[in-house]
Amino acid sequence: xxxxxxxxxxxxxxxxxxxxxxxxxxxxxxxxxxxxxxxxxxxxxxxxxxxxxxxxxxxxxxxxxxxxxxxxxxxxxxxxxxxxxxxxxxxxxxxxxxxxxxxxxxxxxxxxxxxxxxxxxxxxxxxxxxxxxxxxxxxxxxxxxxxxxxxxxxxxxxxxxxxxxxxxxxxxxxxxxxxxxxxxxxxxxxxxxxxxxxxxxxxxxxxxxxxxxxxxxxxxxxxxxxxxxxxxxxxxxxxxxxxxxxxxxxxxxxxxxxxxxxxxxxxxxxxxxxxxxxxxxxxxxxxxxxx
Amino acid sequence: xxxxxxxxxxxxxxxxxxxxxxxxxxxxxxxxxxxxxxxxxxxxxxxxxxxxxxxxxxxxxxxxxxxxxxxxxxxxxxxxxxxxxxxxxxxxxxxxxxxxxxxxxxxxxxxxxxxxxxxxxxxxxxxxxxxxxxxxxxxxxxxxxxxxxxxxxxxxxxxxxxxxxxxxxxxxxxxxxxxxxxxxxxxxxxxxxxxxxxxxxxxxxxxxxxxxxxxxxxxxxxxxxxxxxxxxxxxxxxxxxxxxxxxxxxxxxxxxxxxxxxxxxxxxxxxxxxxxxxxxxxxxxxxxxxxxxxxxxxxxxxxxxxxxxxxxxxxxxxxxxxxxxxxxxxxxxxxxxxxxxxx
Numbered sequence: 001x002x003x004x005x006x007x008x009x010x011x012x013x014x015x016x017x018x019x020x021x022x023x024x025x026x027x028x029x030x031x032x033x034x035x036x037x038x039x040x041x042x043x044x045x046x047x048x049x050x051x052x053x054x055x056x057x058x059x060x061x062x063x064x065x066x067x068x069x070x071x072x073x074x075x076x077x078x079x080x081x082x083x084x085x086x087x088x089x090x091x092x093x094x095x096x097x098x099x100x101x102x103x104x105x106x107x108x109x110x111x112x113x114x115x116x117x118x119x120x121x122x123x124x125x126x127x128x129x130x131x132x133x134x135x136x137x138x139x140x141x142x143x144x145x146x147x148x149x150x151x152x153x154x155x156x157x158x159x160x161x162x163x164x165x166x167x168x169x170x171x172x173x174x175x176x177x178x179x180x181x182x183x184x185x186x187x188x189x190x191x192x193x194x195x196x197x198x199x200x201x202x203x204x205x206x207x208x209x210x211x212x213x214x215x216x217x218x219x220x221x222x223x224x225x226x227x228x229x230x231x232x233x234x235x236x237x238x239x240x241x242x243x244x245x246x247x248x249x250x251x252x253x254x255x256x257x258x259x260x261x262x263x264x265x266x267x268x269x270x271x272x273x274x275x276x277x278x279x280x281x282x283x284x285x286x287x288x289x290x291x
Numbered sequence: 292x293x294x295x296x297x298x299x300x301x302x303x304x305x306x307x308x309x310x311x312x313x314x315x316x317x318x319x320x321x322x323x324x325x326x327x328x329x330x331x332x333x334x335x336x337x338x339x340x341x342x343x344x345x346x347x348x349x350x351x352x353x354x355x356x357x358x359x360x361x362x363x364x365x366x367x368x369x370x371x372x373x374x375x376x377x378x379x380x381x382x383x384x385x386x387x388x389x390x391x392x393x394x395x396x397x398x399x400x401x402x403x404x405x406x407x408x409x410x411x412x413x414x415x416x417x418x419x420x421x422x423x424x425x426x427x428x429x430x431x432x433x434x435x436x437x438x439x440x441x442x443x444x445x446x447x448x449x450x451x452x453x454x455x456x457x458x459x460x461x462x463x464x465x466x467x468x469x470x471x472x473x474x475x476x477x478x479x480x481x482x483x484x485x486x487x488x489x490x491x492x493x494x495x496x497x498x499x500x501x502x503x504x505x506x507x508x509x510x511x512x513x514x515x516x517x518x519x520x521x522x523x524x525x526x527x528x529x530x531x532x533x534x535x536x537x538x539x540x541x542x543x544x545x546x547x548x549x550x551x552x553x554x555x556x557x558x559x560x561x562x563x564x565x566x567x568x569x570x571x572x573x574x575x576x577x578x579x580x581x582x583x584x585x586x587x588x589x590x591x592x593x594x595x596x597x598x599x600x601x602x603x604x605x606x607x608x609x610x611x612x613x614x615x616x617x618x619x620x621x622x623x624x625x626x627x628x629x630x631x632x633x634x
Contacts, residue, residue, distance in 0.1 A: 134335035146343050146600075149592050226460040230574050233462060234589065253466060253578075257474040264470075267463045275458035282454070 029286075033279035040273050044092035054083035056090040057241045078248075078262055079255065080241070088269055091243035094155060095273070098238075099224045102162040103217045109163070110170025111213050115205050117171070118178035119197070129175070135168040144227065148236035158237045162224055173216045177209040211288045218281030222274040229270055245270045325619055329612040336608040337389075337601065341382050344597045353595075355399065372398050385601065394602040399594050404602045408584065412606065414484065415572055415583035419565070421495075421502035422509060427561070429506075430513035437514070438521035439545055449514060456511035461571065465504035465578045472500060484581045501579045505572065509564065516560055520553040521545070528552070554625060562618030565610065 047053065066077040075084035117128040144161040151157035181187055181204075190204050225245075231237035232246025240247050245266040252262030352368035353360065360368075369375045376384070388395055394404040437446040472478045479500050485493040525531055525545070534548045535541075573585035580586075584603055591599035 130331065130335070133332055134339055146592065150343075150346060222458065229460060230462060234574060234577065249462070249466065256466065256470055260470050260474070263466050267466065270460060270463060271458055274460070275455065278454065278458050 029279070029283040033276040033283065036272060036276035037280065040092065040269070040276065041096065044089050044096060048086070048089055053086045053089060056082060056087045056243045058082070075265055076261070078251065079259075082241075082243075084248075084262065084265055087243035087248060088245075088265055091245045091248055091266065092269060092273070094238050094242065094244040095225050095228055095246075095270075098155065098159055098162065098228045099221050101159045102166050102224045102228075103221055105159070105163040106166030106170040106220065107213055107217055110167040111174040111209070113167070114171035114174030114176075115178045115201060115209060118175040118182070119201060119205060128171070132168045132171055135164065136172075144231060144236075148231055153236050153239040155238050155242075158228060158231060161231065161236075162227060165227065166220060166224065169220065170213065170216065174209055174213055177212045178205055181205060181208055211284075215281055215284045215288060218277050218284060221277040222281070225270065225274055225277075321619060321623065322616065325616050329616065332612060333605065333608050337386070337605050338382070340601050340604045341378070341385075344600060345378055352398075355594075374398075385598075389605070394605075395598040397591075397596055397599050399591075399596045399599075404599055407587065407599075408602055408606060411582060411584040411587050414581055415576070415585060417498060418501055418505065418572055418575070418581065418583060419568055421498055422505035422568070423561070423565075425502060425506035426509035426513055430510045430517060433510075434514045434517035434521060435545060435550065437518045438525065438549070439541070441522050446518070450518070453511035453514045456507060457515070459508065461504050461508055462574050462578060464507050465501065465575055468500045468504060469578070484579075497579075498581075501575050501581060504575055504578075505568065509568075512564075513557065513560070517553055517557050520556045521549050524549040524552055551625070555622065558618050558621055558625075562614045565614035 075088065078084055078087065113128060113132075117125045144165060147161035147164060148157060151160065187200075187204060190200055195204070228237055228244070229246035229249065232244045233250040235247075235250065237246055238244040240251065248266040249263055249270075252259065252266070256263060352365050352372060352374065356364055356368060366375070373381065373384075385395060392405060394408065396403055397407070433449050437449045440446065479496055485497045528549075530552075531544060531548060534544045539548075572583060573589055575581070576583040576585040577589060584606065588600060588603040590596075591603065
């Protein structure tokens with residue numbers, strides 16, 4: 001969805017900051033999602049190191065299904081007696097690591113593929129684009145399901161499975177951005193002054209398409225985290241007992257009427273994380289599109 | 292492809308002049324060009340699926356016969372399933388069947404896949420169709436109202452709702468809906484599917500929660516998209532200035548001028564979504580236990596029923612390609628420049 005969304009208008013953000021609060025609001029667009037992300041990332045990666053958080057696995061069955069705010073268990077425990085708060089934090093690590101890794105893979109492989117394809121053009125471009133067309137017409141969830149199923153559920157395999165989804169998407173964005181660059185006078189100047197192909201790619205194209213790719217990767221982070229959740233939910237992502245937001249939701253769904261909060265907590269953090277990435281992506285896009 | 296050919300054949304017998312007109316008509320040429328471009332994509336998808344599936348470890352025979360099966364038994368099962376032939380031969384055999392509408396027999400049940408797909412496709416089609424009706428039916432009026440007076444309260448609220456809603460995964464919505472409407476209040480059945488034959492009211496009741504789960508993120512996305520595009524059009528386009536200068540009221544300018552132009556962008560997005568959505572129904576059908584094509588696919592992947600997986604994926608790809616084709620056709624309907632070939 002982010003591919004098409006990239007063309008949507010950032011008018012809202014542009015108009016939001018009129019009048020007296022303009023400066024303040026303009027920064028709020030960055031401050032709010034940024035602070036949210038710092039909180040989430042800090043909570044998942046730093047908090048368990050500095051504060052005493054119970055283990056996310058190996059809980060005591062005698063302590064199962066404790067309500068929130070029980071002693072020693074901020075959000076209570078799940079049916080296996082594991083601390084929910086701790087599972088949320090460690091599950092967030094899994095989601096964020098998968099999200100970042102998939103995006104980095106997409107950015108490097110897809111970004112390079114798209115830029116080279118657009119820059120070289122001709123037969124290579126045609127071949128690469130046809131292959132990408134096939135990958136895009138191929139239902140991405142199906143492909144990730146097949147890869148996850150064939151390699152077996154694990155965090156690394158989830159990353160590879162999701163990379164099939166991110167690489168073509170990044171390649172498209174990068175190709176479109178490179179094609180737009182070709183019209184620019186400085187590119188003609190570089191070509192006329194005999195700049196080598198590699199230098200063109202690294203010194204002229206790469207710095208200019210990076211902002212768009214980074215913006216896209218913010219929006220794609222949200223999508224990747226959601227799909228990772230879906231894979232884990234279907235039992236094809238990160239395998240329990242290791243926590244991930246997706247498998248926590250899936251586990252909680254089995255006793256939805258008895259202990260609904262077990263589903264609600266991971267849903268809330270999933271939502272907040274995706275919201276933060278989306279808002280940041282939107283803001284960056286609005287700013288970098290020069291409006 | 293098969294849909295356009297009979298038309299031209301009939302027309303050729305009727306009047307030679309009509310044929311020439313039809314063949315040279317830009318719309319027909321556009322369709323033909325798109326169809327020709329679609330063939331390699333569908334072929335590529337089917338080949339890719341075939342390769343991916345042959346790389347997946349584990350096979351249906353092993354799973355069917357259980358862990359105690361002897362290699363001889365498995366080999367016999369493979370012969371029965373036709374899995375002992377070399378992959379290229381198997382693919383060509385499959386392709387030949389697929390072109391005549393025979394997608395093979397399920398490795399697990401032995402039933403023809405084509406019949407199974409038909410009934411499954413109806414369920415998924417209803418789900419997706421309902422989701423599109425709900426999302427577009429709400430998004431268009433909301434976006435029009437928001438764009439009518441940008442930055443007023445309604446606009447602000449609708450934009451806030453839509454950007455927040457975009458961050459909610461459809462399976463999260465599905466579970467929350469189940470929690471509220473099925474578990475707490477028991478308004479709707481939590482899971483299960485009532486065929487349309489057993490009364491349309493009951494059928495809709497069983498379909499509403501799944502359809503809303505898919506429709507809500509779409510609604511948010513379309514509202515944002517359309518509102519943004521409308522505001523862009525209204526702000527700077529020359530034809531809007533002309534329309535206003537002619538004395539046309541703001542409502543008419545919005546509806547007849549700006550919306551008509553913005554509908555192209557919306558159409559493109561809807562067309563692209565249709566292709567990806569049909570894959571996203573997998574998880575929703577799983578949550579609500581709907582016997583759709585997504586559920587079939589997931590089952591087939593789990594039982595290594597490659598014939599069924601292959602058929603599902605090809606159906607998804609064909610639907611995605613057809614959706615893009617229909618989008619192109621609607622462009623021609625909406626835009627006279629395309630219809631008259633003045634591009």
